[in-house]
Amino acid sequence: MPSYTMNSEGGREPLMIIEKKGMGSSISKLMKDPSSLILVLISFAVLCLFVIYPLIYVIALPGATDWTTFFSKGRYGTALLNTVVSSSLSALTATVCGFIYAYSIHYSNIAGKKFFRFIAFLPILAPSVMTGLAFLLLFGRGGMVSQTLKAWFNVELDLYGLPGLWIVQTISYFPLAYMTITGVLRSISPNLEIAAQNLGARGFKLFRTITFKLALPGVINAFLLVAINCFADFGNPKLIGGNYSLLAVEIYGEIINNEPGLASVMGIILVIPALLVFVIQGKLLSKGSYSTITGKPVSGLKRVMTSRKTDILLFIFNSIMALFILSMFIITLLFAFTKNFGRDNTFTLDHIFKIVFNPSSPAVLNSLVLSLISSILAVGFALVLAYVVVRKPFPGKKLLDFTAVLPIALPGTFVGLALIVAFSSGPIMLQGSAILIIVAMLLKQMPVGYRGLTASFKQVDKSIEEAATNLGADSRRTLTTIVFPMLQKTIVANFVYAFMKNMNTLSTIVFLITPKWVVAAVSIFNYAETGTYYWAAAVAVGLMGTTLATLGVMKLIFRSKVKIFDF
Template sequence: MKEKNGIGESVGRLMRDPSSLLLILISSALLILFVLYPLAYVVYIPDAEDWRTFFGKSRYATALMNTVVSSTLSALLATVVGFVYAYAVNYSNMAGKRFFRFVAFLPLLAPSVMSGLAFLLLFGRGGVVSQWLKSWLDVELDLYGLPGLLIVQTISYFPLAYMTMTGVLRSISPNLEIAAQNLGARGFRLFRTITLKLSLPGILNAFLLVAINCFADFGNPKLIGGNYSLLAVEIYGEILNNEPGLASVMGMILVVPALVVFWVQNKLLSKGSYSTITGKPVSGLVRVTTSRKTDLALLAFNSLVALFILAMFAITVLFAFTRNFGRDNTFTLDHLMKVVFNPSSPAVLNSLVLSLISSVLAVAFALVLAYVIVRKPFPGHRALDFTAVLPIALPGTFVGLALIIAFSSGPIMLQGSALLIIAAMLLKQMPVGYRGLTASFKQIDKSIEEAATNLGADSGKTLATIVLPMLQKTVVANFVYAFMKNMNTLSTIVFLITPKWVVAAVSIFNYAETGTYYWAAAVAVGLMLATLSTLGVIKLIFRSKVKIFDF
């Protein structure tokens, strides 16, 4: 029997299913309150004078141009590094692949601002490498500004590109490459015409992910940007100067490049076919791999990247566990006891608690949204779907700006509360889980849920007892991703923290900015230990149902 459609029938079904109606109303209310209301407030608050000030000062135009240039270059470099690194791991015969997978995982454990801290400890004016070059070779190293920013953002965000490209490269069917090889394609021609072309969607998606993060990056430009001003840093300054209107103008301007990246990506992907799963058998086929010379070149490249990452982690650990590395190398636990395990310095504990709460809520909210939008179509579901994924297209700096401006005055006052920090973390991570769960719902036959409904279960019980167990792996994977991102976030919440609810990433930034590098390093180490411990507990609970440390 054909299911009846139409607005009237959809509304009728909802009225007969009050639990679904309640889920839709709650979801809509939360998205309106924490997404649409703050965005509308940011658009409304600037006056004509704020717009004239922004366009009338060359300083802001320079910051905008610097943001576009540095973010684009960093995204390109990180995407190239991520692609080559992933290609080496998946297509070469080089040794140490497990090690290189592990190294690519490491930056995900640390906040991006730790890369800026480690860069200062190595290559800053008083850095270990800078001092060595000055004393032995009489070379003055000055990488502040654009050069340093490109290096730090490339290292910070290349794992995003690597993970995206690894998934795409693994999905390319070996029979396509073997067929091309049988037709005479070899070496670089095979790579260019088959592998690279089929990888294009992954490359573009990787570029998009990295670019959005670079546009929103605040900590690294503030620490090592020097006089190279970026828009995110200018927004922070205007918030401190109590100029919310001008900050809102800059926030809206910052969104424009991010939206352009989305538009360009969609345009490029719409012009070709990139199917890699053809339904043809591939069992027993061996992927075409690189030559011996190429293996050596790829090994050298990956080793250089790995060396840089390991050096950044090593210098952070050395500063955390010595009195003042380079001047007094005596081993000590004093720094960790002072800023990690001291009840008066709860930054790491705050990060852990807030991240766990926001990650659980983000996954739960994503599950409910995916369920009602895919399984319970209703009038306005497309608008709800758009609102749900909108935060992923917005730089984290803009999301945090919108929340602090909207809830620091007006009818709803949440400034200084943990709820606002949790909401900011949730908004940035929920869309990722929502997209994944939406895809999973579409792969599961709805007749299973209909059978439960026919046996008397309402939507709430069906969601909890039928849907959730079937999607357990996806739910846990999204929770792990959200937790790691929330533990390390800075740009989204830098405007929202208070002395009571300071978090680890902000503490690292504050200590680094004031030159107390050993405390900044100690907080970074404490944050990574807390993250690893939590992930270890999750792995013990879910075992093979979730892959975390499987390199």
């Protein structure tokens, strides 16, 4: 029965229950729910062990001698400058290309939009180092284009160093920029642009004052993501860079030379520009309003499209991008299925059977197994983190949230470096084990799933879970029987993303690989560096085929919940 209290006039009023707040109340509620307590403790333990501990270890490891060596040798300063310059240039051009490509998909009437969407998807299937491999096969000293120019026009083509690296990283990471920007452009309300047009804005003025300003968050986010990937890129600079040294390559060299202290110094220095980009992004976005959903009806409204002349220019641009990407995949296929393309063009499957299906060369299989395990764990952990952070009151929630998203702001090279130096000695030895590779993959992909699931949790009414709790369900049962089915689509989408990224990762795990646990991306790099391009191409084809086959199985299982080409 409800409780009442007497008022000043002698009447009865319902007794108001004031909910207690504060640390004591949060701890009390948590203690009454053992399942939630266990989930919170596990979350803190995992992040402290694999994020906080390695971070502190790698910062504390270098001595005064290591810092002195770094600042006294000019080559390290040059490598830092080269890293900032090349990463900034590549991030800028990849973002510009991604924006133009996405803009043409959503704001023009060009033909072949489905084809161009497919082309943007292709580079995601392969590791970025495959782009470097294909670039060598086309534009290297012995590449097909280079040899043709030399034979026909006596022109020596030399794109090693910054020019080649700039091109390769732009092509490698433009799909990432495209996917980031396309979601923002798709969500811009047409009525805002129509209203501006009615007020006299046309053409470039409409684009500059409305469309671009509303898309700015996506553009800045794209630049941030591409810049961080470029800072961490190891395979392409090693293959294409020549004498143009970058920090990621120098770090690898010091690890090989057993100089973890000096490598840690360079890893710390590498993080600084990445964090600066992250901070600048936040400052820029905090200065304006970028709301694209106004609450006003938009059904029946048609988006303001580009002119015929602009459509032609956009079609030409997209065709050039498509030509570059297709040529890189075609040349890889030609090397994989011929004995030695350009010298002996005889069709063969020997490279595929020898490198991909040979039990003594399990790189592709290792990639599949490690990626599946890591992706399942990453999404599962992201689900637990999002659930406890959004739904459960406990002290230290902001710290847990910050630690969960921290790895996304760190270059993959630094994450791998921190794990190898922290767990190669001391109380916990994981060096050489598959566990460390799985953890590295998990740390880089989990924050993406965590952010997506956090947003999804906030869209689900809490009363649904409270009803389950009132009926006797604890947190574990509520999570598995109520929350998981409601968020299944988001969970599957994040799993697909994590799986594809893990299959192709190189920079994050290059320090953690052992002969027993070599993965496909590392094999491509190793074969390309030794000049056995047909084997490198065979591994790349095997990796892409395995990724596509796995995605196909997922599509059959989850059907409409998996939308591979929906971007």
